[in-house]
Amino acid sequence: MFENLSHLALQQYWWVIDSLLGSILVFLMFVQGGQTLIYTIGKSKTERTMVVNALGRKWEFTFTTLVTFGGAMFASFPLFYSTSFGGAYWVWMAILFCFIIQAVAYEFRSKPNNVWGAKTFEAFLFINGLLGTILIGTAVGTFFNGAEFTVNEMNQSRWANPYGGLEAVLNIHNVALGLAVFFLARVLGSMYFMNSIEDDNIFNRSKKQLLVSGIPFLVFFLFFAIRLLVMDGFAVDTKTGVVSMESFKYLHNLMAMPVVAILFVVGVAGVLYGLIKSYLAQKHTTGIWCAGGGTILVVFSLFLLAGFNNTAFYPSVADLQSSLTIQNASSSHYTLTAMSYVSLMVPFVIAYIVWAWRAINNKKIDIEEIQAEDHLY
Template identity: 85%
Template sequence: MFENLSHVTLQQYWWIIDSLLGSILVFLMFVQGGQTLIYRIGKSPMERNMVVNALGRKWEFTFTTLVTFGGAMFASFPLFYSTSFGGAYWVWMAILFCFIIQAVAYEFRSKPNNVWGAKTFEAFLFINGLLGTILIGTAVGTFFNGAEFTVNDFNQSRWATPYGGLEAVLNIHNLALGLTVFFLARVLGSLYFMNCIDDEQIYVRSKKQLLISGIPFLVFFLFFVIRLLLMDGFAIDPKTSIVSMESFKYLHNLIAMPLVLILFLAGVVGVLFGLGKSYLLEKYTKGIWFSGAGTILVVFSLFLLAGFNNTPFYPSLADLQSSLSIQNASSSHYTLSAMSYVSLMVPFVIAYIVWAWRAINRDNITVEEMDAGDHLY
């Protein structure tokens, strides 16, 4: 079946798969956002235990999705993987370090004879929540603003600066996306606490955080989107494959792909609806589902804007013609078609995640559960 599809169709198919994984990852980073709120939401040791254990039920979903996203990108677009992970290594090493200390924190925070104390591991969780979100958002920003690399005729890449990708943080547009992801994760984390922790004070403080984190989220998000639609973008001539700059490129992409526009607008409405309804109504706890689904749609749309309509998804600032697209960075037709059969398992994996989520969250976190202490993070 898949082997009969054209190479271009398979490349587009796998960009959609990778985009979906990336968008689910951003939603699941509510765990990271919640970790930055441990001391904002939990004012006593018991309340902090409730917050950490609520997040501890879900942190492995985020970690697994990050690994799956990276693996899918490696298999489907190996030239991007080797260029970015091999060149911008300081950024990716920092992200990896953030997730390593997160795993250590959840494993050892409540262990007997913990000589470092719970606060040390709570600091690890805060670092993961702060740097993990900002750095991943900044890295995705390079899909639109470009990165400093070159690729020769033998597909050998070289980073053009000695800073290993850290220079991306100096781009205000990249940083705006990083801060957007950070504050969005805090909003989603607050909504998650409202949904799964049965405690009046935690609910009230989480609701307050919706406004505190929601306002900067909207400011940075609007700045990123407005600048994205108005700036010059990278375009590929479909006949010559020459890369050049095009005015309002991403606005043109949005207009040329009305389905993507609809998904983007629906996602924005979903995020705002979940946030607004949760803040305005008393005892409303379902906002995480509207804002979470909206997050997935918005991020999915941004990935499609970056890769479709003759657009290089990883532009090169050092040499425009080294820019990577889904055409020149992908695996072979054989590899993509073989992988596509494996992708048929994705619906079953999603079904398992839904089942596991519901099973884990069957009962809300309570003080009584923490006192029982059967399994604490």
């Protein structure tokens, strides 16, 4: 079946899969957003334990999706992986460090004889929630604004400066996306608390955070989206493969792919509906599903804008012709074919995640459960 597809069709297929994994990852970062709200939502030790344990039920989903996304990108687009991870190593090492201390925090926060105290590990969770979201969002911003690298004829990449990718934070458009992801994660985290914890005080504080975090999210996201649609983009000539700058490139991509435009608009509407309904309604607890689904659609459409319609998905601002596309950065036809058969297992994995999610969340966390629970995060 897959072996009969052209190389380009397989490249596009895997860009869609990688984009879907990336969009699910952004949704699941509600865990990171919630971690930055531990002391805002939880005013007592018991309330903080309820908050941490609500997040503790889901943190492995985020971690596993991050690893899966990275692995899929490595296997399907190895030149991107080697270029970005090999050159922008300080950024990726910082992201890796953030997720390592998250795993340590959930493992040891409530262990007996914890000499560091719970607050130390809660600080680890805050660092993961703050830096993890901003750095990942900023890194994804380079898909549109480019990075400083070169690639020679033997596909050997080299970073054009000694900063290891940290220079991405000097681009306001990259940072705007990073901050939009950060505040979106806090919004989704608040909705998750409203949905999974049975406590009026936590519910009311979470509801208040929808406005506190929702307004800056909308500001940063609108800035990023508007600038994206009016900026010059990195176009690829279909015949020669030459990369050049094109005015309003991403707006042209949106117009050329109406399905992507519909996904983007529906996604934005879903996020706004979930946010507004959760804040205005008396006791609305399911906003995370509408806003979460909208998040997946918006991020998915942004990835498609970056890689499809003859666009360089990882542009080089040091040498335009070193820019990476889904054609020149992908694995071989044989490798993509073999991987595509493995990808048929994805629906079963998703079904298992849904089943596990429902099984874990079949009862909301309350004070009685926390007091009676033997294993606490």
